[in-house]
Amino acid sequence: MTDAAEVRALTQELLAAHPPATTDRTDFLRARFDAGLAWVHYPAGLGGLGAPRSLQAVVDAELAAAGAPDNDPRRIGIGLGMAAPTILRFGTDEQKQSLLRPLWVGEEVWCQLFSEPGAGSDLAALGTRAVRDGDDWVVDGQKVWTSSAHVARWAILIARTDPGLPKHQGITYFVCDMTDPGVEVRPLRQITGEAEFNEVFLTGVRIPDSRRLGPVGEGWKVAQTTLMNERVSIGGSRIPREGGMIGPVARTWRERPELRTHDLHQRLLDLWVEAEVARLAGERLRQQLVAGQPGPEGSGMKLAFARLNQEISGLEVELRGEEGLLYDDWTMRRPELVDFTGRDAGYRYLRSKGNSIEGGTSEVLLNIVAERVLGLPSEPRSDKDIAWKDLAR
Amino acid sequence: MTDLLYSEAEDDLRAAVRSLLAARCDAAAVLTRAESDTPYDPGLWASLATDMGLAGLLVPEKLGGQGATHREAAVVLEELGRSVAPTPYLTGAVVAAETLLGCHAENPASPEAAAVAELLGALADGRTVVALAVPLSAAPGAHVPRAVRAADGSLSGRVTAVADAAAAKVLLVPAEDGLYAVETGTPGVTVESLTPLDLTRPLATVVLDGARGRRLAGSADAPVRRGLLAGAGLLASEQLGLAEWCLEETVRYTRDRKQFNRPVGSFQALKHRMAQLWLEVVSARAAARNAADALATGSPDAPLAVAVAQTYCSRVAVHAAEECVQLHGGIGMTWEHPAHLYLKRAKSDAIAFGAPGRHTQAVAELVGLPAPQ
Structure with missing residues (x-):
């Protein structure tokens, strides 16, 4: 059994052998993978130690304190969150050996x-x-x-x-x-x-x-x-109060008294409360996961955030009045990272429309909650027992 | 960060309360009781309050209570909400107890301090029901209502819509020059029952005409605010339990009920509404636990946690009860089916301790989102 002290010792060994200040970033990440400290719950030889997942936090804290580079997880989210668990579960030994290391290090997107x-x-x-x-x-x-x-x-x-x-x-x-x-x-x-x-x-x-x-x-x-891992990877981190989409609109409200109206005030307060409750629900889910009592609550978080992001950003465009008539830039660009709360209110409003479509539409997610969590019967289906080539299209 | 989960001890407490209520307080019993002259079941109250020791959860052990916290009281209230139990628990064991605990006497040997300690002990053992004589709609942050005048320990005035006054042996009465304890059934005290929207929480007008009172504190403000803050915060847990019952019962019914040759619960139009409600209940749980934990730890964030929980849980409980009636169809509209008891409790709870709009105003002040000039 691996415990926190052992993991901490291994991390210190890695840092001693490959001081982050003088080691090439990729070399450091490869060494970390080979030391089993990439994802400790993965098997030995594949970047892990076969240890409980919760010990990863110990590694991450030690490395962050030492100023070690990370693998920029946002850039390689699909590899880390979706491809890797699937390869681990279904891949051949050869596939696991050749694919997982460059995936985790970020050499291969x-x-x-x-x-x-x-x-x-x-x-x-x-x-x-x-x-x-x-x-x-x-x-x-x-x-x-x-x-x-x-x-x-x-x-x-x-x-x-x-x-x-x-x-x-x-x-x-x-x-x-x-x-x-x-x-x-x-x-x-x-x-x-x-x-x-x-x-x-x-x-x-x-x-x-x-x-x-x-x-x-x-x-x-x-x-x-x-797809199961896609849902698990959403909503894992702790969010501060006003940490999401409500933050920019609350700041605008405080800084721009001339924009305030009574109607907007009521709507802002209702959304502020809903955003705070959604944040608490996400925090409760996180506490359940840490305590090893995962519940079905995660299925609902995406639904809540999609609707809130849309309503809050819509309110913000309206709050901005004349500025709400403008847009920052329509130039066709290829952003490498997506920030839902980035850019201006108009962008946030338009981008958040995708939140109720990407990763499962809200309508499909409501069906999933109704059938898998509440146990309600499914709609009668005509597509399950006929050949794919005979489906209506 | 607050602890939003339930401990094992809290789970055990829930199981004990639920099993008692299942045996003694089913829907038919609640309805029969609500229509009788004695809306409370004294036997049920004795079991809950005295035998299980729940009346004294918030009272310190040295004063005869259990020395537990708002977290445990919140779990009890979830269960009482689930069964719309007609008990003076929220008003007595939470609001009155917290009001008394808020009477900080400067001199612990004073007659006031002795009176407070004696009352807390009597309240904690469950044999003396105590109620705060303010309207059920009074909000924690607002001006403390003072409808009673005091002259030489003799109290006169009229307080409307006081919850559970009819069951109370002692009323805590805020007056201009302090907080008083007044025994019902003594000369000059009249408790006139009203016809409440919520049949499971009786209301009364309290009329004092030269009634004798024992002074408990030199100012009623701080004790009453503390009592109402705890009441508002833990009402969220009652609302959570109520909403949870409405959702579970609606899911159970729509899985069973068949129209158009299939369970009505298989129609997406209904499923989506129930899934949405589930999401609201999940969120309400986080808000209610956050308020209970903030009160239990005495967090400086408690007023915000309570205002957020009240705004949110009031609406969820009403929404759940309204959906329960609608998705049951015709049977949900009958007197025989218990859905109406939940609807009436939910709507009345939304006004209790301040309607949601009051609490969003409090949020605005606490987080610095001011109204237009």
Whole structure:
């Protein structure tokens, strides 16, 4: 059993052998991975120690105190939060050995080729085809809303390998090399004017069978691991009061008395209270996770934040009056990091419209809460037992 | 940061209260009791207050209480809210107890201090029900209501909408020159029952006409504010329990009830409303626990935590009860079904200790978001 003292000692050994001040950033991160201090709950040899996840905080605190560089997790969130847990659970030894280290260090960025123009909320209806040809699979299709595709080395990809089966059964999960011929990435401009995301066109892309994750036809099951981890990775950190979208509008209210009206005051106070309660609910969820009592509450947090972000940013545009008629910049740009509370009120208003769509629409999330948390019966379904090729489209 | 979870001891306390209420206070019993001349069940109160020792949770052990905190009292109130139990718990064991605890005598040997200690002991053992004689709608931050004049220890005046006055043996009466204890059933004290919206929390007008009172404190302001702050903060837990029952009962019913050859709970139009309500209940729990913990630790943030919890939980409880009636359809509109008891309690609770608008005003002051000039 590994305990906090042991982990602390290992961290100090790492710092002594590779002083952050004089060590190249990438070299330090590689050494940290090899010392098992990247993600301590991962197995030994794959960046971890097989230790309880809670001990990671001990490592992180020691390293932060020593001024050690981190792996810039926001830049490689899809790799860390979605690809890695899936590779760990379903990958072959060779896949784990070759992929996890550069993923964690940040030398190789990952993206996710899941959504399609014809498969959004109904992801299992996806139509990108993968056809077996010798030792390879030949992939044709179109993916959409792919963040980081233009900088990614690898993608996690789900594609249809048997159209004759019902939709959940004929899917297989692959690792796709984004530098292969036949992979074309185009920016997808969104209502904010910029392009955070991409469309990815796959034309005759050859993926060796050795880059399949999990058995043929089991891709939907494998993808559940990916998507479950997406939800876990949201809402893990402690937020200070006025830490979210309410912060900028509260500051504007305090600094600009000439903008105040009674109607806006009532609405601001109601939203302030709701934002504070959502923050407390997030904090309660965090305390449950730390205490090892995860509850179903996490499913609801995204719903709450999506609605609040939209209402608060909408109020702020209105509060700004004449300035609310203006927008900072419509230039098509490719931001590397997205900050929901960044830029001006107009941007926040437009960007937050995506919060109730990305990562599961609020309508789908309400169904999930109703069925999985409350145990309400599902709607009668006509799509479960017929072949994918016979679905209405 | 406040502790927003429940401890094992709190879980055990909840289980004990829930099992007692399940045996003694089901919906049919509450309805029958509400229509009778004695809205309280003295046997139930004796079990809760005396046998389980819950009346004295907030009273220190040296004064005869349990020396527990607002966190435990909040758990009791969640359960009382779940069963809309007609007991003078919030008014007596929380508001009156906190008011008495707020009477800081400068001289501990004074007659005032002795009277306070004696009353706390009597309150804690559950045999003496004590109520604060202010309208149930009085908010903690507002001006302390003073409808009573005092002259040589003789009190006169009229206080309306006092909760649980009919069950009380002692009334705590704020007057201009202090806080007084007045025994009901003595000359010059009349308690006139009113017809309340919430059948499970009786209201009365208290009329004092030359009543004798024992002075407990030289000023009523600080004790009454403390009592009302605790009342408002822990009312949020009652509202949470109430909302939780409404959601659970609605989910249970809509899974069972069939129309159009399927359970009505399978329609998205209904499911989304219940999922939304679940999210509100989850959030209300965080707000209510935050208020209870802030009161328990004496945090300087307690007034804000209480104002946030009251604003939010009042609305959630009313929303849950209204959805409960609507999603039950016709049966939810009948006298026979208990949904109306919850609706009436929820609506009345929203006004109790200040309507949500009062509490958002408090938030505005506490966090510096001022109204337009």
